Amino acid sequence: MFPRIPRIFSFDEESLNSSATFATTSLQSTTTINDSSNGIFEDFPGLNPSSERIVELQSDIWAKLGELMPNKSAQEVLEAAEVLHGESNDIDFLDSLLKDLNQNGVAGEAYKDAVDLVKDLVSSPLEQFEIIPLIPMKIGNLYFSFTNSSLFMLLTLSLVLLLVYFVTKKGGGNLVPNAWQSLVELIYDFVLNLVNEQIGGLSGNVKQKFFPCILVTFTFLLFCNLQGMIPYSFTVTSHFLITLGLSFSIFIGITIVGFQKNGLHFLSFLLPAGVPLPLAPFLVLLELISYCFRALSLGIRLFANMMAGHSLVKILSGFAWTMLCMNDLFYFIGDLGPLFIVLALTGLELGVAILQAYVFTILICIYLNDAINLH
Known part of the structure; x- marks a missing residue:
């Protein structure tokens, strides 16, 4: 080539x-x-x-x-x-x-x-996001193909299950934790503290009902983002439909929790107290649109950050490879300079992968707190 x-x-x-x-x-x-x-x-x-x-x-x-x-x-x-x-x-x-x-x-x-x-x-930097059918399946006009996206989601899930299995295979953790057990405990304590800090107005036992769902969501997104950093892998969270499906399903669940906790009084968040009556219809419409767009923004934020970051890494990697194949008078600037930039950008993208899992999780906690306490 x-x-x-x-x-x-x-x-x-x-x-x-x-x-x-x-x-x-x-x-x-x-x-x-x-x-x-x-x-x-x-x-x-x-x-x-x-x-x-x-x-x-x-x-x-x-x-x-x-x-x-x-x-x-x-x-x-x-x-x-x-x-x-x-x-x-x-x-x-x-x-x-x-x-x-x-x-x-x-x-x-x-x-x-x-x-x-x-x-x-x-090749285009966007080719890495192409969904490729691995096992084509069709029933009538419906397609149920097993794709590379499905494969890497299964690999991510298997990796998480294997990690939990090796940590708990003897009926519990070791008194002196090893590296893997320390990692699991770190994730567990981090999400638990996040739930306790962001969700108010509930007892500890009630909060524990939401904790497993939030923990699984954070762990899944974290491992999906991290495995996407492996060369020639597939970044599951770089597709809008996947992140949108995840955000909308969670948002529907949060809305159901809000109605269960507050009944029809849950709708009062659409009309703040003290609003003049002539402005009420407009504010209700604006608040409703704003509330629904939470689910949309939650999915777009994750998708956009992952896709943009991986595309930038691919573009600069191609540029660095081209420069490395050239003989330049300014060797360290012309050849090794772009390589160092790619390495630094890869480290930055690794931080973004972790940060986006955290941002997605903390926003879930904030939205859940708003639905419960009507803030």
Whole structure:
């Protein structure tokens, strides 16, 4: 796989005609030439070619593409420029591509094959979120396929169950806890303190009824987020439907608890005391919309943070890999600098994964407290 060089420059017909001379005398340099005409190309510094023949073929292909596509859109021109990155050091490939361009133009098979090759080599940062059916199942018009999302949810659940099993397999924890038991106790105490601090107006025994659900939710989200940091894994919480389904199901449960605790008086939170009567209908509508949007914002917050963070890590990782494959005068800045940035960003994303599980859980506790105490 040949890395892409994500630099962009524009050029005119004169620069195309002199591209062969320029590439031969400056194999590892890049340039920017101002252009008042149409057409935008990606810069191609040559990827350190070992022979002048390769550079000559590359330059001839550049010139031919400029002749064939002078008035094409920027997207089409960029797609044509990608050809040079598919098999950039393969003389036979470049030679056949140039011959086909001279004979058939951009409608030739070689050009189409080159574009298809580049599409296979260059992946989108959003491809990591693609749901892939592993075991297709269909009943009528309904699909019940077992997907990679289902697989990693099962793996997360299995990991949690195994952790609990190994900690409690002898009927209880050790008097002197080991590392795994300490981890389970840390999570347990953390969520228990969170419930006791955020939910008021209830006795300890009543609070314990909500504690298992909140503990399971926090643990599930924490392990889902953390396993998504493993390379080539799937981030379950990066999909809106999954986080939305989780947030809406919990929110419906909180609403039911509010009615059980307060009866129809639960609806009084829609109309604060002392509101003038003419404003009452508008405030009721606004409060109702605000209350319903809690469930929506709860799911969107988790989905957006996980998806944005993983996409940014993927983009910068590709950039760092490209820089590592180049010979740069400023080695530590040009090559190792992006790598350090990726490592730092990965650490930040790891913190975000833990933080988002905490934020989701504490908001559940706050919403539950509001439903019980009508705050």
